[in-house]
Amino acid sequence: MDFALQVMVFLTFLALVSVFSMEPVMADRHSRQWTNDKGLNSLGNEDLVTDLPGQPAVDFRHYAGYVTVNEENGRALFYWFYEATTQPNEKPLVLWLNGGPGCSSVGYGATQEIGPFIVDTDGHGLKFNPYSWNREANMLFLESPVGVGFSYSNTTSDYEKLGDDFTANDNYAFLHKWFLKFPSYRKRIFYIAGESYAGKYVPELAEVIYDKNKDPSLFIDLRGILLGNPETCDADDWRGLVDYAWSHAVVSDETHKIIRENCDFYSEDPWSNDNCSDAVGEVLDQYKRIDIYSLYTSVCTKTSKRSDDNSMQVLFKRTSRMVSDQSNLFHSVFAFSVWQQFSLL
Secondary structure (H helix, E strand, O other): OOHHHHHHHHHHHHHHHHHOOEOOOOOOOOOOOOOOOOOOOHHHHHOEEOOOOOOOOOOOOEEEEEEEEEOOOOEEEEEEEEOOOOOOOOOOEEEEEOOOOOOOHHHHHHHHHOOOEEEOOOOOOEEEOOOOHHHOOEEEEEOOOOOOOOOEEOOHHHHHOOOHHHHHHHHHHHHHHHHHHOHHHOOOOEEEEEEEOHHHHHHHHHHHHHHHOOOHHHOOOEEEEEEEEEOOOHHHHHHHHHHHHHHOOOOOHHHHHHHHHHOOOOOOOHHHOHHHHHHHHHHHHHHHOOOOOOOOOOOOOOOOOOOOOHHHOOOOOOOOOOOOHHHHHHOOOOOOOHHHHHHOO
């Protein structure tokens, strides 16, 4: 069983255990005992995780559970919430959304990237992540839309309606119902963060919040959004890919010049230009020789993750305006330090 499959099996086990192990206080062997918090109502306390197998000892609370966003259709989103490691009452709330579309914010963001508990390399345990974002913020990881991770709908037709607007409206409904569980966060400074296809999810949710904030009773104190390697628009993503490769010495000045002079990524068929498609092919070929996620490090073994793995193939056709769905891996790169931004709050 490869590591990715081990991780998903292990996460499924953890999530099922967590959902069935929610009590009003934390288990002593994992952290100090907690009493009821005035910032929570009974609904929030019901989601308190008490016994997560293999969890390192920590001094903060975390919660997991469902929020029903549509009672009539039985549509519910799954979340995992980690309080900040210190001074949670003074730190902002950050909603994290993975992209895809279809990637789990729990299976990736929370347990492989920026959450406090990372699945160990053997796929059988957890280890503490010293770089977890909950050192600087209260982190809310949301499985969205329905059909992703443990989020679901009891109405089959909901899965046929999935789209960016549908997702933004469900996420907005989730936030207001989640605040009913955790009222102390209702007026908290709020950020939305995400990666990949969240380049669409995040700003679209931000727009809904902005529009709805005209009603004071619905006000959410949104201060900003944070995007990493985001899907934005096809043309800009291609330009970002090419410019990033050139500026990091992945391709030559000559190749970059050919692309600039021959590629109109805003056209319906940029690949009809032979010079353009050949030069872009050279960019993709160079990326296959290295690790696109770590340009300057060696690929140590045959089993190391490389840019030419099946999961990272980028195939383009001359008749296509854009590449295959795997193009999500090559969106324009936004370089920023989220850690520094949080530290400045």
